Amino acid sequence: MSTLPIIDIAPFLTRESQQDEDKRAAASSALYDACVNYGFFYLNIAAFVDPSEPEELTKLAREFFALPQEEKDKLALRNEDHARGYARLKENVTNGKADNHEGLDFYRPVENPDKSKPLWGENQWPTVPGFEEKFKRWVEKMKILGLIVMEAMADGLRMTPDEWKDLRSQVDDSFWVMRVIGYPPLPNDHDGFSCGAHKDYGCLTFLHADPTPSALQVFLARPGLVQSESSDLPKEQGSEEGVWINADPIPGCVVCNIGEMWEIWTNGLYRSTLHRVVHRGSNYRVSIPFFFEPNFDAVVKPLAAARRINACSEHTDVAKEHKSVVYGEFLVAKVGNNFDGKGKYDN
Numbered sequence: 574m575s576t577l578p579i580i581d582i583a584p585f586l587t588r589e590s591q592q593d594e595d596k597r598a599a600a601s602s603a604l605y606d607a608c609v610n611y612g613f614f615y616l617n618i619a620a621f622v623d624p625s626e627p628e629e630l631t632k633l634a635r636e637f638f639a640l641p642q643e644e645k646d647k648l649a650l651r652n653e654d655h656a657r658g659y660a661r662l663k664e665n666v667t668n669g670k671a672d673n674h675e676g677l678d679f680y681r682p683v684e685n686p687d688k689s690k691p692l693w694g695e696n697q698w699p700t701v702p703g704f705e706e707k708f709k710r711w712v713e714k715m716k717i718l719g720l721i722v723m724e725a726m727a728d729g730l731r732m733t734p735d736e737w738k739d740l741r742s743q744v745d746d747s748f749w750v751m752r753v754i755g756y757p758p759l760p761n762d763h764d765g766f767s768c769g770a771h772k773d774y775g776c777l778t779f780l781h782a783d784p785t786p787s788a789l790q791v792f793l794a795r796p797g798l799v800q801s802e803s804s805d806l807p808k809e810q811g812s813e814e815g816v817w818i819n820a821d822p823i824p825g826c827v828v829c830n831i832g833e834m835w836e837i838w839t840n841g842l843y844r845s846t847l848h849r850v851v852h853r854g855s856n857y858r859v860s861i862p863f864f865f866e867p868n869f870d871a872v873v874k875p876l877a878a879a880r881r882i883n884a885c886s887e888h889t890d891v892a893k894e895h896k897s898v899v900y901g902e903f904l905v906a907k908v909g910n911n912f913d914g915k916g917k918y919d920n
């Protein structure tokens with residue numbers, strides 16, 4: 574069975590010698606292959622953050638989730654803009670079914686907050702000592718990582734310096750999102766998943782999860798390959814042929830996947846990959862995805878560099894032009910689903 578590629582970001586942190594340049598070129602091209610063939614990969618970030626840092630975040634998250642329900646409810650989404658704050662177990666819905674998780678959502682702070690406007694409220698931080706400070710530090714690191722990976726991807730697509738400058742200007746004030754998710758074991762009779770199958774809708778997701786194995790699953794579209802479905806799980810991939818593989822955590826790495834904005838930028842060359850969580854283990858699992866997204870007002874449209882590749886590629890249907898979107902409008906439409914009782918991951 575396939576496993577996801579591992580890409581080390583170390584070559585993107587130094588640029589001193591020719592050897593660095595060579596390693597960098599090799600890593601950019603590995604990134605390109607990973608995006609075309611998987612849409613998911615491990616990023617070894619050990620050269621950038623000490624592994625003890627995200628472990629500390631997991632501990633703080635556990636402290637929060639262990640609080641009495643009424644304490645957690647003090648940060649309810651409805652206090653704010655219905656997007657920032659705490660969602661109870663099963664409050665989130667994917668594909669019409671309740672997800673077996675609880676979680677806290679944070680977004681990029683905005684100027685002149687107004688909680689009556691979608692996404693325009695204020696973050697609600699738990700009072701767990703150290704929580705706000707440590708998670709804010711993580712946000713700053715992940716924003717830097719986002720720009721590093723974006724530049725590496727631009728290299729992988731052989732973008733010109735001007736093209737990269739233009740793409741950079743679409744993501745340099747990222748409307749990021751961070752989720753802190755707690756998953757109790759999935760009961761056998763639960764009608765749904767720990768988190769149902771979905772694609773992430775933005776740009777890049779960096780996921781730190783505790784070491785729980787066999788929880789996060791990734792769907793690899795592989796025509797001709799059909800998994801012998803021994804499990805009782807519904808087929809969320811529709812009629813597409815392929816396999817679900819586990820993306821278990823690797824120490825020193827975050828799991829990275831690309832969101833739907835990359836599908837638009839590359840006119841379908843990079844595909845945003847379906848994934849889901851099925852946590853049948855007996856422990857309480859914690860995961861912390863950070864979503865590095867475009868700027869709120871970024872106009873996302875197919876990139877010239879991707880058109881050049883698509884013109885001579887067997888991977889995509891070049892006739893099919895992806896529609897451009899203003900990222901903030903796209904996001905409000907997605908999250909806006911919450912207001913009419915649908916879940917965040919619903920389309």
Ligand SMILES: O=C(O)CCC(=O)C(=O)O
Binds near residue numbers: 789849850860
């Ligand atoms: O908890 C996980 O491993 C994945 C969560 C996820 O896919 C998401 O929040 O978008």
Ligand SMILES: [Fe+2]
Binds near residue numbers: 848
């Ligand atoms: Fe996701």
